[in-house]
Amino acid sequence: MPLANPIPTTVVTGFLGAGKTTLIRHLMETAGGRRIALIINEFGDVGMDRDILSACGVAGCGEDDIVELANGCLCCTVADEFLPTMEALLDRDPPPDHIVIETSGLALPKPLVRAFTWPEVRSRVTVDGVLAVIDAPAVRAGLFADDPEAVRALRAADAALDHDNPLEEVFTDQLLCADLVIVNKTDLLDDAERATVEDQVRAAARPGVAVVGASHGRIDPAIMLGLGMAAESDLESRPSHHDSASDHDHDDFNSIVAAMPPVPASLAGAGPQAVADALAPVLAAHGALRVKGALDVPGKPMRLVVQGVGPRVQAYYDRPWRAAEGRAGRLVVIGLNGFDADAVTAGLAASLRSGGG
Numbered sequence: 001m002p003l004a005n006p007i008p009t010t011v012v013t014g015f016l017g018a019g020k021t022t023l024i025r026h027l028m029e030t031a032g033g034r035r036i037a038l039i040i041n042e043f044g045d046v047g048m049d050r051d052i053l054s055a056c057g058v059a060g061c062g063e064d065d066i067v068e069l070a071n072g073c074l075c076c077t078v079a080d081e082f083l084p085t086m087e088a089l090l091d092r093d094p095p096p097d098h099i100v101i102e103t104s105g106l107a108l109p110k111p112l113v114r115a116f117t118w119p120e121v122r123s124r125v126t127v128d129g130v131l132a133v134i135d136a137p138a139v140r141a142g143l144f145a146d147d148p149e150a151v152r153a154l155r156a157a158d159a160a161l162d163h164d165n166p167l168e169e170v171f172t173d174q175l176l177c178a179d180l181v182i183v184n185k186t187d188l189l190d191d192a193e194r195a196t197v198e199d200q201v202r203a204a205a206r207p208g209v210a211v212v213g214a215s216h217g218r219i220d221p222a223i224m225l226g227l228g229m230a231a232e233s234d235l236e237s238r239p240s241h242h243d244s245a246s247d248h249d250h251d252d253f254n255s256i257v258a259a260m261p262p263v264p265a266s267l268a269g270a271g272p273q274a275v276a277d278a279l280a281p282v283l284a285a286h287g288a289l290r291v292k293g294a295l296d297v298p299g300k301p302m303r304l305v306v307q308g309v310g311p312r313v314q315a316y317y318d319r320p321w322r323a324a325e326g327r328a329g330r331l332v333v334i335g336l337n338g339f340d341a342d343a344v345t346a347g348l349a350a351s352l353r354s355g356g357g
């Protein structure tokens with residue numbers, strides 16, 4: 001018997017680096033006194049998102065309101081990780097007004113939405129809406145489109161091969177589960193490109209789903225929260241590549257944690273972007289989809305955060321190192337399966353040591 005007021009939950013999906021954390025941070029900053037609890041899940045565990053979100057400094061958005069699930073993608077760990085976390089949040093006194101779940105960039109949202117039908121939580125929460133954050137420049141660059149030439153070449157080589165593009169699969173699964181699609185990073189496109197991407201996304205989304213453009217995830221919370229979709233009762237209308245698969249194990253992707261040497265003074269002295277520029281060619285050469293982590297700059301109390309999505313790599317100082325972190329530089333690098341972890345690590349370290357030269 002459902003309760004009169006199940007707690008609304010918003011699921012935020014979107015590919016690696018599309019801007020989910022940025023959007024949620026903006027949401028927390030503008031949510032106007034609502035008690036929002038966050039569940040965050042990262043693929044490749046260096047825990048950067050928690051830092052970015054807990055630094056938002058909003059009253060009522062404390063460390064305790066952010067729960068991090070680090071062991072694999074939420075979509076694969078619903079029973080072991082997600083349900084107990086959810087029950088613990090619901091048992092709080094007072095319970096949150098709203099729950100926001102940031103899924104990892106490789107997670108499929110549908111298994112998570114399905115978990116809301118499980119008896120443990122069914123009567124206590126509802127999926128208010130699934131938001132898909134889309135990286136507009138990546139769509140524009142064709143990252144999620146099947147490359148017809150590559151498909152033809154594979155077919156010629158081996159008729160039995162699975163020809164699906166894993167990026168396209170994850171992207172479409174996320175898009176087809178969405179109740180609201182946010183085409184983000186529009187600041188990196190001109191008006192015509194933006195219109196083309198929005199049309200393309202609208203054509204690929206489920207009919208009638210709203211598509212809105214955004215830069216740095218700046219969307220009015222009134223548009224994102226309170227959609228009232230009860231997505232868990234509407235699973236049939238959300239098609240997935242994995243509906244018939246019993247499990248989904250992310251075998252198509254590889255994530256490594258690369259230990260990095262201290263940044264030499266000659267490079268660090270040229271500024272954060274020089275450090276990012278030193279790393280970018282190595283990441284590009286290995287086809288990295290996402291990089292995230294922090295580097296040690298000797299003599300600086302702050303750690304140097306590195307954030308990269310596809311070809312764009314940025315770096316900035318964010319906070320002092322904590323004693324327990326031991327100033328250990330580490331980068332999570334995520335790519336398609338098959339990239340050589342040792343070669344990526346060695347290449348990045350060498351590029352730092354040589355200042356990118």
Ligand SMILES: Nc1nc2c(ncn2[C@@H]2O[C@H](COP(=O)(O)OP(=O)(O)OP(=O)(O)O)[C@@H](O)[C@H]2O)c(=O)[nH]1
Nearest residue numbers: 015016017018019020021022105185215216217307
């Ligand atoms: N130019 C530009 N950069 C953005 C925008 N939104 C996010 N970014 C940057 O893109 C990078 C990734 O943003 P995140 O918010 O961490 O993306 P995410 O989807 O949470 O990433 P994962 O959790 O790793 O999948 C960061 O360096 C952001 O600063 C945007 O609208 N415009």
